[in-house]
Amino acid sequence: MRRACLVAALSGALALGSAPAAPVVAAAGFTTSMEVFEPGGTIHRAMVTRPAGDRAAARIARPAQVIPIETNGPSDTTFDLVVVGDGYTAGEMSTFSGHVRAAVDALFSVEPYKSYRKQFNIWQVDVVSPQSGITNDPTQGVQRNTALGSYFWCGGIERLLCTDETKANQYAAAAPDVDQVLVLANSTKYGGAGGGVATASGGNGQSTQIVEHELGHSIGGLADEYDYGDCDPAEPTKPNASALTADRMRARQAKWYRYLGRPSPDGGTVGAYQGSRYCRTGMYRPSQNSIMRTLGQPFNPPSTDAMIAGFYREAPNRAPHRQVG
Template sequence: MTYSPYAFFGAALLGLSQLAYAAQPATIRVDYMHSGNAAAEQYALERVLVEPLPWPGNMNQAIDNSNLGNNKVEVTDLTTGKLLYSRGFSTVFGEWRSTDEASKISRGFQESVRFPKPEHPVKVSLFKRDANNAFVPSWSVDVDTDAQDVIRKQGPAPAKPIPIHVSGASVDKVDLLILGDGYTAAQMSKFKADATRLSKHLFEVSPFKEHAKDFNVWAMAVPTQESGVSRPSTGIHHASALGTRYDIFGSERYVLTTDNRALRDIAQYAPYEFIEILVNNETYGGGGIFGQFSTAAAKSDWSNYLFVHEFGHHFAGLADEYYTSPVAYQPSATKIEPWEPNATALLDPANLKWKDKVATDTPIPTTWPKQAYDEHAKTYQKIRAELRAKNRPESEMSTLFKEDLAFSKKLFSEAKFEHVTGAFEGANYESNGYFRPAMQCIMFDRSDKFCDVCSAGVEKVIQMYSTPGNNSK
């Protein structure tokens, strides 16, 4: 029996604005290759597809004015030049390009952009940030979505989507798709339970808590033969449809998939604007690429934190605020103002990007017990590296994380500006020269709250994808 995604979603929505969803244009996907190294990059068109489901987004909110992302796509009418659609995003290639390996070899990465089907041929243009963080053209291609070589028909879905949290028609909601990797056929009930548990936790954290009715959550997993995903640093290699694995860019805790085509070919059978991949592993790990996807280890003791923290990267373009953990990225030669809403180079203290949230009597930069924190971090990171080198049980790593968080909470509780929004030095993987808005936040350590600035960044994106006041649930 052939599975029909249209019939499934019609039933799942229980009559909620079905006609509005059915009237949506088709979803177009342009797959292309992005290759190069630290010094140069190239693009090449692979294919254009019509995805199985209609466009999930609100056509009245097709233009992105957020200024988020390392890249941006614009779709313009080929004849009139009218802007039809735009979105900011970042890429795995962009992250890899900042690693040491990119100065030695070239690599190619699959990428995609999706947009509602236009009535006429269009120009699809990609932009990237220049040395001043301004968007400049990087590549364009003319696309006729009615051309003969456009793929219009595809096979049945490889897995059945599961409704986890349905608030209304996709056109009015943020659609989050939770994909599973490393779950066997016998573990499908576990995957559903993990997806339900972690999405429930997401809506217990502000500001997602206050906007739960603005979201739909779907879940889908293609079964694997073995439980868990690959972790090459320990000699574990498992096959899966998504190809998610640990040790990305040589970082033992970094979890991504570099098989974009596989990811999109599976995800296209559910309505989505955002994706989080749950890996059926205990080892602490995750990752998040703005506008692409995020990942989290579902069996980790810290899965709740990982799910929310990594989704913060993917969903709202939030920067990592920590700086003591080893990463694969090379430090920037010059300090420029980051595009991320929660990090600043403080080049102009009088015009701090979040100054509307800073009290007039708060010093900028804002003092905090950085020296004591840094001294503790040296010992903590040494122990952490030893545990991984010896491949010690994950319970020992979890205990270390709990002790580290307890130290931070006690240290910060005695600080004058603990609950103040300011500019605290140490962010964006660097100890000096970059500043974060608060002493403590989900994006800084394993605490359980977003700071005011990160919360505002999350709400900004929610508003871009949902229709205010249209809460059907």
């Protein structure tokens, strides 16, 4: 995906695959649906009111230095992940570099990222902040002057880490291409947020699991598999959620019918498990648990293949042949 198209799309979207309602703009800010990630791995959606400045038409002072962390091919055939820092001073760029490498190593230690690492280009954008750390860390009320204004307690939720998305996209645009923006904040506190501009604490290893989940949306087009939120009972287009039971899938040869009964890396088998895509009943997921339901879990087989297809979205002729059944 070329940068101009991506930045235009991301400026108005939070999480691909999640289909949140359009933001409600108010004089004091805007209200939107966001994913919230708890330390134990639980995920839920919440309506969050954010300051208007988080999406203001701000302009960055100057482009930041871009460092290639890993380049595996031209951008028109690879997925470009761009990591932007916030809360790192000029003297802390080595700390930021260490956080980027730790996050990348953690991401590519799990499947299917591990086996398809060569389909990624990874770029580091060195953004210098006047002060070290971020606002509301370690406690609410602490103020930091940072380049992107990242802060905990977004919308009154302690672990929700928000940032100036407009500026993050502007800094990321200095990279050769952009398919996903990740902002790492200079903090060891667990936290993050989902979206086209995903956020995570650079100094907290567990926060990288948020990135694994968010790329499920943006690369694989996957639905959330947890069952709390605003339920839409209609049959979704997402490959890992369905209103069909296992028997109806087989009869119609629909959705993940070819995978039914196959082993799943969460320890069970692929089936049709009730409770998915914000619905407690009437909507099914392929496995008992997966990273699209709980952080720290693996992708289930239908989602894994959707991710692999997404890795090669810009280079379909290079994609490996995979047959299920």
